[in-house]
Amino acid sequence: MGSPTGPQRQFPSGAAYAEALQHTRLCFQHPELKGARAELTGLGLPRAVSGAFASVFSLTSAASGQRYAVKCFTRHVPDQEQRYEAISSRLALLDPAGLSQPWKLGFEYLTDAVRVGNDLYPVLKMDWIDAVTLSAWLDAHHADRSAVSGLADRFEALTRDLSAHGIAHGDLQHGNLLVASDGTFRLVDYDGMYVPALAGLGGTERGHRNYQSPLRGSDDFGAELDRFSAWVIFLSLKAIAADPALWNRLHEPSGEFLLLTEEDFTSPAGSTGLRTLLAHTDRTVSDLAEQVRSLAFQPLELLPPLARAVPGPRTSATASPTPPAAGPTAPGAGGLPGWMSGHLAEQPATTPATPVTASPDGFHTRTALDVVAVVLWCLALMATLLLPLVLPLAGSPAASPVLVAPLALAATATAFARSRRTERVRSRADLAALTKQLAQVGDPVKAAAKLRKERTKFEAAETHRQAAYPRAQDELTAQYHAALKDTEQRRTRKLRDIAKKIDGLSEERRRALAEALADKQSAYVQAQLARRLVAQSPPHGVGPKLVARLADEHGIRTAADFTGYRTVQNSSYNSTGAVLVLPGGHRADVRGIGEAKAAALVAWRREVIASAVARQPTTLSSAEQQPVEQNIAHRRDRLTTRRTAVESEADTARTQAKKRLEEGREQLARENTTAGDRARRQRQEFSRRTAEIQQSSALHGAPHRRPGGGPKPAERADLRALRTVSVQRPVRCRAAS
Known part of the structure; x- marks a missing residue:
């Protein structure tokens, strides 16, 4: 299948597979597929249903008459062989008798199974099932409340099957949930399925957007993948069962959803569909809608399984009730009162001394x-x-x-x-x-009143603590999402700036090359000016003596030694003269050079420039372009490295945010466990004190004492009984003889 780091294997196109499948006896190696009859189009070619990376053909085995869906791959998928073999092995271990319904289809990954040209390629062989998609079934049966409600329960049972075996489908949606004629589900398209053997690998898809949590990313891949989708589908089915009119009200014909879409999850405040379900008069529908709304912004690993939405099995009404245990636990029987049950560890009955x-x-x-x-x-x-x-x-x-x-x-x-x-x-x-x-x-009445007061205060504190625990969890989750949002905003801003700079490199390259060419042309023209001597072809009116004076007195020998002239007023002679302008900006007042001769020299220089410009180079050589290209490439590499660093920083920030979330949850759990232990010990202490008060009441002979504080008649009788000794005589007096 190709190494992840090596060159990716090239696969045939769907048309190439269709051409090969015209001769299934030759192209297939597997005995069930060899010679199989393909479903044909009107043109007599094998009919293909094409997807993102595969084409699926319907084949009927010549050996068994069984119909199969055969998936032929058209694009490389990382770890494809490992994934399909793991999924195939895991599904093969499932006992159909232990499943809620026969949702599992035959699924077998065959390596080197089909020949196209001179090469062999793998295929995926799956059982064919005559069933309709969930949305098509609802089109026909949404008015049957009982049937839809039963289907919702079977869907919940299906998710429970998957969860019990550590499996996640990865793309639960109406197109992958088929309803058979007996009203049970069949699950298809196992490409993105998670099984325990694939733990540690990344996901290959993100699932249908109208059924997935807004927080699901490409890296999410685990047993919790289906939880949000399951809540969405279960809510839709229960809502339709409660109010069939919702199907026509919220569903669109041929729509790629049931009742809710991606926008309902990402923007619940503006969601018409979600608001409709939240405001529904049926309590089950509104509660499930509220649950889906709250789950839309929770990380996948925090989502509860769908099984929590369905009550567990109830005890049959005809079952014989368990008689209450006899003993001191019954109120008024001399032991602890009934409300103490569950707050005190069970102890063997003893007779208090x-x-x-x-x-x-x-x-x-x-x-x-x-x-x-x-x-x-x-x-x-x-x-x-x-x-x-x-x-x-x-x-x-x-x-x-x-x-x-x-x-x-x-x-x-x-x-x-x-x-x-x-x-x-x-x-x-x-x-x-x-x-x-x-x-x-002490007085048992006062002690009991004090105990009740302390217990009431304790229970109020416990109620507050137990209510604060989920709020603290929600606060941690909110902080986590805020950190993710801030990280994403910073990442987007930095990447936008980097992308802008990378896009601007092309213009900078063009400008740099143009400047380099202009410099080259300017250097060429200057070189031509420096080679053109005034003495070789002096302009009209400039004789040899004047040329010699220009060279000897002012160093003007070539066209490069001056740039122009300026007129000056000669006050002595009341006339206009001229001075030549040198390259450095200095002026040269040359005897014999008036305005006319200065203009002639400048015109001669322009002709030299025009001649040089006409012959100047129009392109840069590879060697001359190389510094510019290297500079642009270096800057592009730095920006690319910076972009990678930004992604790495964002990943680190997300990892740290998740770590803080996990550490915070662990800390909260530890504190909650510790507080729960303290509460249990406190309740046991309350139970002990309750028993002591009961013993105190027994000692006093009655639950109350007289206002004066003295013993009641019963107490006085006990005291008298202790003070009195029987007057029976141990020896009978015999009559004296």
Whole structure:
């Protein structure tokens, strides 16, 4: 195919291919094409559809009966073989079952496939498909809203197929999108296609101007090539599906566009078509139009894929809903409230520890004091029963203090024993701990109000930050475009000045050559004047003595030694004389030379000049032209070098602007990520404090406290429960025997 730096290979013309294809059995080497039947014109010649660098012929294979479109190249394309082989290999790997529709056509690059004259040339063999272009299909079906809407969805699915496999067509437009009879798409013309194997190469075309971003350049070549075109086509299809009248209103018969043209993207403010779609009552149409308008001035690498315009698959309405997880996440169930979901990392359920202990329900151990107390109680009861009988017999009257004393002693011993029990000591410690904890815990109502206030302020700041992030991105993009615009203006201005100077070199060359010739002619005439002696052919009236006086006294020997004369007034003799004018401007007053003889000398000199002029050279020799040509060539080279430098400076400026854009976006992304992490940590902190407030509310026994600050009845009951020890007796008193 020829080296990129070497001489480019010459290809036959379309007419030469047509002549060769009259004998397909001889010109083709491939078995499917050998002997194939070509579609003919009315003159009996193979019909060719010619493009920028190829002619396409329709051939029906004699071997299989399959119809093919065969592209024969008429012009050199850099890296042609590498590109087509990469595209052919990539498409061959696509599984038709994994595609949304059979949009992929057979595509095979054949080297040395067709003979024209004595040389072999490559061809591109593609499956032939019976389908109509997208614009022709819309001409016939634009009134069928359902069909157009379905076609829009299939187009979105097609772009999703391409994106999923890292492929970009490079020239999505109505002529390359064919609609088959079943309403599915077929994609044709893969010349500018991008596949991952071609990463690093430049593009070969810029696509149809009515479907491309104004910012797409010749160097743009990547997986994002189709994104702007996809949005434009999808907008057109959805708009027609919503309002079929838009097709006749905005589309022109045989127009090379659907609803919008290049001018709608480059000058949206003056665009009738775009304004019509922006103002449409259908929200989908107006939103898509706004999206296209905003994308028209964004770099290709920043454009979102079309898939974002289509909602993802929704859960079926008949699907069984997932039951909510049981546990402490439900509001009011003792855990975090429902709004906390998603803001706190999932943690295993734990039972919060609480210093409050249940009231002991009795004594479970026996001590010596308990035994003593029981014995005393038994003795006291016995004394209480016996003393009323003993005292009268002893002659002492029964006295109630004597009777009460044993009981009081037993009660005192019991109280002392209870105060020394472990359960009692533990209950007092628990009561002290609870009292201390209640003193340390703040008012949960106030804490909750403070938390709500802080959270509201935080969420407002987060909303502002999240809204500021896309604005900062837009500002970076605007700065990038401003830098590109400024660079382009400076480049255009400098190139215009350089081009003006280069155009002026031709006139300067002509003028320099004319001046060089004039100098040469002047030198020739001066040489002739210097060789013409006055003594050889003196003018009339100038004798030998006068000639000798001119030479000896004033150095005037040739016609080159004087240039003219001037008259002077002789006051002594009241007459008019003359002086000769020398080349330096000096004057020579020669005795014997009056006005008549001076005029005769000047007339003689003019005759010498006229004779020299008649014989002077009229052209410059090559050697004499060479300095002028070298000077002009040197200046042209400098201007050409300067023009290259200007282009290089513009490229550098664009690269730096893009680098600043990328660095700015990366910095924004880092800052946004850092801020997002801080926000997540802050939300977790809010969740922790919420849990603490809930625990505080549990400690207080209720979500509110009384205005006086004291415990409510429920709180007092808890405190009393800690202060009270069961009076169940660990040892039952047995009757004394």
